Amino acid sequence: MNKLELAQFLRRRREARRPAEVGLSVSGRRRTPGLRREEVAWLAGVSTNYYERLEQARAPRPSTQVLAALGTALRLTEAEGEHLARLAGQAPPARDEPVPEGVLRLLDRLGPVPAYVVDERYDVVAWNALAVRLIADFSALPPEERNVLRMAMRGGRCSSAGDEFVRQAAADLRLAAARHPDDRRITGLADEYAEFSAQFAASWTDHDVQVRPTLRKRIEHPDLGELDLEAQVLHAPNSAHRLIFLTAEPGTRSHEALTALSAAGGDRPSSTPLRADRVRSAGATTRPAS
Incomplete structure (x- = not known):
């Protein structure tokens, strides 16, 4: 149970309601922004003293029933309710999962669509050849730099990120930190990115854990210029991995640029051992298409 994070999350959600x-x-x-503590306690059916101790990080672990009541009182979304439960210690143990085979097959069959897979720490763990041509040769990067946020901080092609992306990154890392409270890589990355982005720092402090399945993303390509893309995010079932594929609205310059990039690649090998009809997963051998 992370008492301090639980206290901060409850206080932020109370003040926002x-x-x-x-x-x-x-x-x-x-004088109080949002709800008062006694109002939340009344709505949840708990004593004001107990709720105050929760927000002061002094209370024992709340029961499942109390967490559900608090979620109802604060009108938490499903994602926020799950986050609250994890902060209270109801979380699975941390583990590094392999990318599900179904996700790799989908990545393999997307055709002329740049796509990649990230884990909870925003590490890129699988990608297709068009993502290499659009973003970076992931296989040539050191493992610790094969990370979407670090690539942005280092001035890579992902450096131009929209406001929605930054807020979503803060939410994703908040959720991951709650699932795996002992994983210092997650909070270390959040601290690192907070120094780079004031907006991320504000979103991180606000404990926003809303999920945004569609984001705008701008990528600076050396030959194609700035591309305004739509990033669709698919969450893999029974896995913490997310598949991100990038598209552009037909008729726009960005769409024409993506089409040209795909046509230029053809079936020839890219600058890495990846082929256009193959998918690469970090830590695994290159696999022929099914």
Whole structure:
């Protein structure tokens, strides 16, 4: 149980919730932003003293029933409720999972669509050949630098990220840190990126854990210029991996650029041992297409 993170999360969600949103009618001026502690306690059916101790990181681990009641009182989304439970110690043990075979097959069959797979730490663990031509030769990067956020900080082609991407990165790392509280690589990466991006730092502090399945992403390509792309994020079932594939609206310059990039690659090998009809997974051998 991470008492400090739990306390901060509850306080942020309480301050973000307005009385009218939870069915409370109030009059006059309120000094407290959002709900008062006693209001949350009343809505959740717990004592004010107990809820205050939760926000002070002094309370024992809350039960499943109390967590559910707090989630209802604060109108938490499904993702926020799961995050709350993990902060309270109801989380699976940390493990490095292999990329599911189904995800690799999907990555293999996307055709002329750049795509890659990231784990909870935003490490790129699998990719197709078009992603190499669009973003980077991932296989040539040191393992610790094969990370979307570090590539942005180092001024790579992923360096131009939209506001939604930055907020989503903060949410994803918050969720990952709650799942794996002993993994210093996650919080270390968050600290590193917070120094680089003030917006990330603000989102991280706000404990926003909302999931955004579609994001805008801008990529600076040396030959194609700035591309405005749509990043679709698919979460692998029963896995922490996410498949990101990049597309552009037909008729736009970015779409024309992606089409040209795909046509230029053809079936010839890229600058790495990857072929256009093959998919690469970090730590695994290159695999022929099915």
